[in-house]
Amino acid sequence: MLGATTDPLDRALRDWLTHLDVERGLSRHTLAAYQRDVSRYVARLNALGITDPAHVTSAHVSDHLAALRTGDEDHPPLAASSSARALIAVRAFHRFLAIEGDLSADPAKPIVPPRAALRLPKAIPLDQVEALLDAAAVGDTPAALRDRAVLEVLYGAGARVSEVVTLDVDDLDRDGEILRLRGKGEKERIVPLGSYAAVALDAYRTRARPALAVQGRGTPALFLNQRGGRLTRQGIWGLLKAAADRAGLGEAISPHTLRHSFATHLLEGGADVRIVQELLGHASVTTTQIYTKVTIAQLREVYAGSHPRAR
Known part of the structure; x- marks a missing residue:
């Protein structure tokens, strides 16, 4: 060397x-x-x-x-x-x-590494979320119904993409309103689904999944690809990009963008940070509190532009 x-x-x-x-x-x-x-x-x-x-x-x-x-x-x-x-x-x-034993004292021990700048989670406004979801449901094909359901779950449940691809049919309750997600470390959590996500999932389960399933050999996976197998992470990235392009969202949109938007919109609506923590599956509320910085930044912007003594 x-x-x-x-x-x-x-x-x-x-x-x-x-x-x-x-x-x-x-x-x-x-x-x-x-x-x-x-x-x-x-x-x-x-x-x-x-x-x-x-x-x-x-x-x-x-x-x-x-x-x-x-x-x-x-x-x-x-x-x-x-x-x-x-x-x-x-x-x-x-x-x-x-x-x-080559040194009597360690001169580097007191020196602390610099902290990287805090990167606030990226969220998109509700109107852009709605445009994205509408752009996913182009036509009434099995793929279109699936794509809408996938994006509704990403946003409506704040799910990670890894949690969506591992969903099985049995992870959705009989009424289609409760979802069981398996997060990091195989930790399970139960999350409620809003009416939009529930309707999209019902349409997918009854009208689209059977048509996709006949192409495969039988799988418990909830979301299927065109060959009847389990939908992959790459598949979700692809359908999301296609929907974002159709919606005219020029900035990069990722599955995590919808998760960030889920958390941010909940907090903006008055949800308690500990409830959001449970919904996101964070082990510590400290991780969730980063989202509160987003809403505080927005509050400051509104204050600076609206209050007569702010300028």
């Missing part, structure tokens, strides 16, 4: 990479990423005249992180996520040296 050297810092890097390769058995891709990140760090230290890991201070590590964020003539600035990854590699390097 690295040539022979007499510098203690370079030898330490070589020993660490050997440890990761031989003892930890990391993949070639991961090993290359670690080598790239820490080699850049060691080169910066060498440029400062530091050739011994015992002479590295927390300020050196902090300065390196700042340099990653600002960039230089040979390297563009790194985003928070990329610089955090690089710092994690540097911290792992120093932790190894501390464990091996």
Whole structure:
């Protein structure tokens, strides 16, 4: 990996990479990423005249992180996520040296990786959701009835695409108003269905699914493809894209867009965040609370444009 050297810092890097390769058995891709990140760090230290890991201070590590964020003539600035990854590699390097007894203290331990900017969930307005759902039901074919039902479930139940593709016929109650979803970690939750989703599912089950099922060999799957097999994630992405194109929604729409819109519209309508948490299947309410930031942002926008003392 690295040539022979007499510098203690370079030898330490070589020993660490050997440890990761031989003892930890990391993949070639991961090993290359670690080598790239820490080699850049060691080169910066060498440029400062530091050739011994015992002479590295927390300020050196902090300065390196700042340099990653600002960039230089040979390297563009790194985003928070990329610089955090690089710092994690540097911290792992120093932790190894501390464990091996090469350092009396770990200079990288106090340095905290930068947090990536908060990405608020993307939601679309109700009129765009309705346009998307209407665009899915073009004609009265089995595929059109299925596509409408799939999108109604994604939005009406706040379901993940992985939860929709694993739905079986028995996961829908006899009246078609209650749905059992299997989320992350195979955790099950029960969600109610609104009238629009219930009607769309009833039309699909009675008029479309039988026609699709005869093309296959029999499956408990609720949503079927044209060959009578279980509809896949790729199939749902395809039908969603087709509907979005027909609806004239130029921005990228994903199955998760409908889930985000489900949560956002519930909170805008006054739903308690813990109820939304249960409906989404979040293990922690903290995960759900990110949606409240969307509605707060919208409230601020309305306030700024409406209140006479806001400007």
